[in-house]
Amino acid sequence: MKALVAVKRVVDANVKVRIKPDHSGVDLTNVKMSINPFCEIAVEEAVRLKEKGIVSEIVIVAVGPKEAQEQLRSSMALGGDRSILVETNHDDLGALEVAKILKGIALEEKPDLILLGKQAIDDESNQVGQMLSALLGSGQATFASEITVNGDKVQVIREIDGGLQTIELTQPAVITADLRLNEPRYVKLPDIMKARKKPLDVKTPADYQVTVATKLKTIAVENPPERQAGIRVNSVDELVDKLKNEAKVI
Amino acid sequence: MSILVIAEHDNQTLNSATLHVVAAAQQIGGEVTVLVAGQNVHAVAEQAQHVAGVGRVLAADQAVYAHHLAENLSALVVDLANGYTHILAPSTTTGKNVLPRVAALLDVSMVTDIIAVNAANTFKRAIYAGNAIATVQSEERIILATVRTTAFDAVAAEGGSAQIETIDLAKDAGVSQFVTEEIIKTDRPELSAARVVVSGGRGVGSGENYHQVLDPLADKLGAALGASRAAVDAGFVPNDMQVGQTGKIVAPDLYIAAGISGAIQHLAGMKDSKVIVAINKDEEAPINAVADYWLVGDLNDVVPELVSKI
Numbered sequence: 237m238k239a240l241v242a243v244k245r246v247v248d249a250n251v252k253v254r255i256k257p258d259h260s261g262v263d264l265t266n267v268k269m270s271i272n273p274f275c276e277i278a279v280e281e282a283v284r285l286k287e288k289g290i291v292s293e294i295v296i297v298a299v300g301p302k303e304a305q306e307q308l309r310s311s312m313a314l315g316g317d318r319s320i321l322v323e324t325n326h327d328d329l330g331a332l333e334v335a336k337i338l339k340g341i342a343l344e345e346k347p348d349l350i351l352l353g354k355q356a357i358d359d360e361s362n363q364v365g366q367m368l369s370a371l372l373g374s375g376q377a378t379f380a381s382e383i384t385v386n387g388d389k390v391q392v393i394r395e396i397d398g399g400l401q402t403i404e405l406t407q408p409a410v411i412t413a414d415l416r417l418n419e420p421r422y423v424k425l426p427d428i429m430k431a432r433k434k435p436l437d438v439k440t441p442a443d444y445q446v447t448v449a450t451k452l453k454t455i456a457v458e459n460p461p462e463r464q465a466g467i468r469v470n471s472v473d474e475l476v477d478k479l480k481n482e483a484k485v486i
Numbered sequence: 487m488s489i490l491v492i493a494e495h496d497n498q499t500l501n502s503a504t505l506h507v508v509a510a511a512q513q514i515g516g517e518v519t520v521l522v523a524g525q526n527v528h529a530v531a532e533q534a535q536h537v538a539g540v541g542r543v544l545a546a547d548q549a550v551y552a553h554h555l556a557e558n559l560s561a562l563v564v565d566l567a568n569g570y571t572h573i574l575a576p577s578t579t580t581g582k583n584v585l586p587r588v589a590a591l592l593d594v595s596m597v598t599d600i601i602a603v604n605a606a607n608t609f610k611r612a613i614y615a616g617n618a619i620a621t622v623q624s625e626e627r628i629i630l631a632t633v634r635t636t637a638f639d640a641v642a643a644e645g646g647s648a649q650i651e652t653i654d655l656a657k658d659a660g661v662s663q664f665v666t667e668e669i670i671k672t673d674r675p676e677l678s679a680a681r682v683v684v685s686g687g688r689g690v691g692s693g694e695n696y697h698q699v700l701d702p703l704a705d706k707l708g709a710a711l712g713a714s715r716a717a718v719d720a721g722f723v724p725n726d727m728q729v730g731q732t733g734k735i736v737a738p739d740l741y742i743a744a745g746i747s748g749a750i751q752h753l754a755g756m757k758d759s760k761v762i763v764a765i766n767k768d769e770e771a772p773i774n775a776v777a778d779y780w781l782v783g784d785l786n787d788v789v790p791e792l793v794s795k796i
Binding site: 416 | 553555556557560578579580582583584585586587588589590591593594595596597598599608611612613614615616617618619620621622623624625626659660661662663664665666667668669670678682707715718719724725726731732734739740750751757760761762763774775776777778779780781782788791792795796
């Protein structure tokens, strides 16, 4: 069985972002970039399925700038077999356009399972997996916290508001990873060395007949309203008094 | 302007999230139609019919929609989409699951989790874990968006008198099947709609201690219980209680964070609360920077004392 995993290069989760003075976006110059945490979980899951003997080949794909090769290399160090980078320097690449490119790759590669993160921590769209599944006409399981492959079916436990839901999909299926699906392993140095020799193909959106021009325009990016600095209270009595008489919330 | 709102419900009761989405629809302006798709949804359709500001209710009562499987529900919405300028759904797990699928089938881009309406095609939304607010404009022929419920005040559940129309479409994509569901029952208010939220983090130490210390406070305040990711990952409480970028977004009148350090990802889920109280042993905890009132101390002493004095 073949697995396709999509990964995204994003600003590191621990970075406090700065807004550009002209409000055109977030300043990413000299900022630490990483693989999106949810994508890393998707890669780890594919590797675990390979270790169980269910998956035989893992193809990693990224859509983004040239530098996204770093994230593909680190995904291959985790256990991916080969990679495809669809290179584009288009800043405002939309979720729909990414989904169309991934569809093109899926039609070529014919994977049985397609794994993605549930959302990217930069644009927080939470759309690409669902859109890709729609374009392929496949079943989708979003917010997955457990995946079990049974022959040509796949059972997925999903995190939903209020609890958990289990659904069963026919393959090929699109699954988006939630945080609790697994804990990605640390990459060892020999694996990083080996990953350098694994194949990495570079393509362009045009190879998949996709025009990267989203109809969602970002007009401005601003700082969120700042909260006023709070007060340190020294006793429970003082806290109760403040909540009752100043904030009037209890 | 003609707006279709996809109702959130459990086949028996209309979820209050829908009332917030109708409020957002009213800010866009135009006629509001609510789609109630599910199985045996007569009661839900009747509740939707009485929601203030709703002009029309479409009821699709079919077994294939019972569990809101994205494949079936999105096919139905696509069939109904013609003639609407906007299709909205709440930013719940159901809304997030279904609407992007509808968007791709209609070949349009969509907007996730809007927090403000600037114009019929211009919205504000949070990006980078709430550390930046983007204003986005859609040039699509039909605008699809999920709505952050805590950012819009709910419309009244009573006062409307919409007509109910039955939709006789049963779309079964045949690629997915519902197997089972495990819903955690609670008598407390729903987390994302509660007026007061009491949240615990890694600092509570254990699941037992979480409930021993925080339950009495939540009981006293009529509050919902929440948690940080650390508390969920440590197994203290189930994951549907997680507040944050990857969990629920809350904006109650009062948010009490006990034993929570205040990681960026947690703050993204609660920093729009009106009043934030932090109880933490660590004087340097980042949560103190966003708290209106912060008290340095052991939560095992402070919280029981607080319960006795409220």
